[in-house]
Amino acid sequence: MPELPEVETVRRDLEQAFVGCQMVGVEAPGLIRLRRHSLPSELRARTEGRTLMGVGRWGKYLLLGLDSGDDVVVHLGMSGQLRAVPSQAPTLPHTHVVVTWAGAGQLRLVDPRAFGELFVTDRRRVELAHLGVDAMDPGLTARRWGAALAGRRVRLKALLMDQRFVAGIGNLYADEILWSAKLGADGRACDLTSREAGRLWRAMRVTLTAAIEYRGSSLADAQYRDLAGAVGRYQAFHQAYGREGLACRRCRSTIVRVRAGGRSAFSCPRCQR
DNA sequence: CAGATGCCCTGGGCGC
């Protein structure tokens, strides 16, 4: 389940591998199965012959900036992978888009569950208007974070996962951030002291930064892979997520799992208030 | 406004 650290890892890989490269062929056999998508004919018309100028990220969205000014916007959903492969590599099932670069092999989007998105646009701000500030945006200071939390009655985990409030955090990192901040998922944002709000901000930045450093988390199903197909290494540092029944590494109490909003939430009942 | 539920989708794990 790619969240901000995984998407950022792929962004850096893409930048390294393909900036300055020209797209000479764009095939989109399964594109229309994705949740939000361009028509394959439109995608092809606006990408073939174009050069990749830069790769941005906003929350869990990747923005491949072309020399035309268009962006190819990609969301990996639950199971999406972007993979760099030689042009002659066999095509995996659920391959939705294949970009052939001039002299640089291919970039392929593979997404079995098809929860992902891929579309080309010249109005990214409009298309992504629902997104709040990126969780790693330098402009999101502790002070602004505290101000944004004030008056919000919503529960902390729901707020962290609300992409309109702050973009990039999903179920896994929300649990890790709350553990790090020693805060419970069901606490209300408006009830936090300024000290606690600061702790949450710091936990968010520290957790995401560390996860990026270790190239994201790959779970047992190994759904998340980087551009080269390698798994992440941050799962070894998880403190809450997926650790039901294991000892909290801070207080030795037992990590519990509860269902909330149809999703699993892992936490330490003792040291997270 | 907050929160719960259901939907989209497939692969993997588990119990019988």
Place this chain on the structure above:
DNA sequence: TGCGCCCAGGGCATCT
């Protein structure tokens, strides 16, 4: 071994 069930969950629609 094989079958069916459940689970994973991002984002969105819909309801209470």
